[in-house]
Amino acid sequence: MGRVVVEVMLKPEILDPQGQAVLNALPRLGFDGFSLVRQGKRFELSVDGEVTDEVLARVREAAATLLSNPVIEDVVAVERVG
Amino acid sequence: MGRVVVEVMLKPEILDPQGQAVLNALPRLGFDGFSLVRQGKRFELSVDGEVTDEVLARVREAAATLLSNPVIEDVVAVERVG
């Protein structure tokens, strides 16, 4: 059984209230020196067999069509793992 | 300016309705052969200076306390990038 990880982040120009909230909370907990936090998504997809190049290509397509919305998000990684 | 990426996933035994929804949607879009999808979070934290080991240690602590909920989530990665 193989796995593929897909990572999706909001485009830099899109407001990210969750990242902002984390940024605001950090100093309150004593964590200083951070200038920006952005929060995105990480998907782990398991496939039955091996992660062939063909599988990877299909995941790339799914990442671009279903797992992300290109209007607001970028797919930053599609990678084999494990 | 340096960056650190933190990745957080739900513990394997915790129900992940979002991942489940994606898994169910994939075949309807013609993407077959997936056996499991889990959805987690990816944070990008920017720091003012360089990402020293000390910074990394602090991020690790923030990851364990603020960025994840240890009752239901695991921190799967804390890494320097860029």
Place this chain on the structure above:
Amino acid sequence: MRIGVVTFPGSLDDRDAARAVRLAGAEAVSLWHGDADLHGVDAVVLPGGFSYGDYLRCGAIARFAPVMGPLVDAANGGLPVLGICNGFQVLCESHLLPGALVRNDHRTFVCRDQPLSIERTDTPWTSAYAPGERVVVPLKNGEGGFVADERTLDELEGEGRVVARYVGKNPNGSYRAIAGISNAAGNVVGLMPHPEHAIEPLFGPDPRSGTGGLDGLRFFTSVVEGLVSA
């Protein structure tokens, strides 16, 4: 006059939308997400709710439902389509409307009586309003922040496609306080607030906060009258 109301798994305001259609004098036809057929309706409402739990992104999974195939074609062919809240999100994910809806800037779900100004009145859904008219309609969403790039926003403004705008405090961080937009032709309208919850006295916004609590009904009478006279 037959107006379709689509039910996805997780749709919540479908029966409310059907009630609004009936009160506006038309027949409400229930359309099922898994049925790739619009059954000859004269207009369609995509109601609010949490289709597929709003998992992944709001509207992202509903977009691929079988009913959306004929719906997209019909919308491109001029069929009046109104997407309310989750329906708006589905229309954006389907690229029938530009932009996207993201998590509210204050990160909490908000339910409130929302003042709006109706800015475009030449759509089939807003023809019964006066340009610039101020109305109060319930707003309830967790991911209602309308976002798009600057060029798209300028284009929407330039072409007069901002259908409704929030008045007063921006409730969710929407860019340029946009509450609703239309496609270029005007037949497809997406709206974050819920006009179907302001159609009966005493069951909508406090009468004190607006003009009697019935401000939403004209979204539905607009399309009915438009279709009758067409």
Place this chain on the structure above:
Amino acid sequence: MQQALVTADIEQPWAALGLKPDEYQRIREILGRRPTSSELAMYSVMWSEHCSYKSSKVHLRQFGEKTTDAMREKLMVGIGENAGVVDIGDGWAVTFKVESHNHPSYVEPYQGAATGVGGIVRDIMSMGARPIAILDPLRFGAIDHPDTRRVLPGIVAGVGGYGNCLGLPNIGGEVVFDPCYQGNPLVNALCVGSMRHEDIHLANATGAGNLVILFGAKTGGDGIGGVSVLASETFESTGPSKRPAVQVGDPFAEKVLIECCLDLFAAKVVEGIQDLGGAGLSCATSELASNGDGGMHVWLDRVPLRDITLSPEEILMSESQERMMAVVRPDQLDAFMAITDRWAVEATVVGEVTTTGRLVIEWRGETVVDVPPRTVAHDGPVYDRPMQRPATLDALQADAPTSDRLARPTTGEQLRATLLQLAGSPNLCSRAWVTDQYDRYVMGNTALSMPDDAGVVRVDETTGRGVAISTDCNSRFAALDPYAGAQLALAEAYRNVATAGATPLAVTDCLNFGSPEDPGVMWQFAQAVTGIADGCLQLGVPVTGGNVSLYNQTGTTAIYPTPVVGVLGVMDDVTRRTPSGWREAGQVVYLVGTTRDELGGSSWADVVHGHLGGLPPRVDLEAERVLAEILVACSRDGMVDAAHDLSDGGLATALAESCLRYGVGVRVWLDELCERDGIDPFLALFSESTARVIASVPRSEEVRFTDVCTARGVAHLRIGVVDEAAEPALDVQGLFTLPLAELRATHDATLPAAFA
């Protein structure tokens, strides 16, 4: 099974599973052998305090015993089923119940609260009803305690996240702060459902050969927590010992399940139905069987699993959410499956109804359970635990807030400042920051919700028939006197429902207390139950169901007794509902009821002096009953435009809230009131005497209104007039003027400042 006979004397982990030596012994007697590990798992969860009510049963019996035939008249299903059902007329019935999810919400606030809502909604569904509204009585530690900041936003987001996604309007609840809840926040959730009389379903498995179907979510290792971890470590079976103690909710799955169930009911393909909640399959199978023909055969390995490593014991104990169990005739199986398929709900035949009188469960060809189901579901241990009135109570009751001990405001300036201080205090400030996170519009039937006295929803769209509900409990009163405190909770909820214009019909309660092993707590519990039972008898409204939550304590310190009472009332036409705010200038404001020097446990003593002592206000249920009659008549005949009940914070708070509701001011005079009741302006404004409301009466209705009060011998007095000035204010003549803008700013600021 074989194993159990062969190794009859093996040491079993009964103690680790929470069973007492004599309980384990009883299980052996019932079975005539040692239990298998699966049987032990079942008995241990079903005989737990949570499922068996072993400490509370002897007291709860009063609810049944003190229900007269007259009170049963509208009661279609009483205590003992998943939820009670009452007849509201025109062939409509409603079912409602309140439940707690306290501890899970402390561990994981969002999921704990979310699954609390999910659980009570399934109870309502299992009666055959469509859920139509939610209320959420909540209690937290001090507002400025760091843990409150951790817990409250998550709990509120969880209640909202789940309820909003289900499409159920949230029409009321409570938000109370008190240090006694610091380590024990209370998350109670109430759900109401409606149905036609003929659609009532019950949880029983009858008809030999009928199929037992498990449907909804797959079963995972959720929510068996400590018990399960222990279990998997000690049971003879293998399996990973790491199971999540936290249940995660999937509101989308539950929404689909609701619609699916309603389609199944409409198609009449369900003979009996039961939700899966606490104790999961152990509970569902044993209850269905023992309420039916008494026998059931289950193939446990057919249960669809999310985690294939689960042992049979764990499958039996799992509390995975969003599951239901139905009993279906074989000839209707296809129709059943067609409906579940349409909603993409997984459904599996896992068993069959038998006439053996035994619940037999098989796992991979081996019998792992063979028990009389009643012994699991209903014949658990019953304890009559020792009770003792706490020795400290006398001193507490003696410490009355008399004027020589607590300084009272006297001047207009002081009274004004006191009113403002109360209006901004955590327990009296605006709840909007919380309730704005809840959808109150969905379904389009909400006629009243926050911040009015009761939530009101329409049930029948053609006639407007509907119900009103309120939940209340002032636990400070209950701490001073649990019997009176419980009756005061009942009285307040009853009054709230009547204030909205509805005729009170039925009661549900959620009894949140400390450890039953503490005789003082047990005494409080018994007092509170007796108080509610006696009160309901006097008011003529039956208790239809509820929930007990014990062990709410940190170390040896228990929470204040918190018997939350929910009252449901009916209205022929909800458009006649009475809101809590006035709107028309010139209308006359009446105070109905009598005001005495009653400040024990009051908001004033708490907020201004941090004081709790003395006796709570006097309970007068006959006065409440008559007041309710007046309020219902007023709503039906259009005699009042607004009415608001007086409770926490007394008249001052009620006036402030009625002004703020629509931003319309009032001019008030207190001289006559002070003279009539022999009190001073301070008492007039801040005393918490019960059986009182204020009402705004159109001038044209004044005669009729006063006649109605006079005819019933109820004290009533004109105390003010609605006054729409350019700058609306709460003006107490001769004492002070408080502009509403200032009042609102104070009232609105508190929760956002603490949590936004």
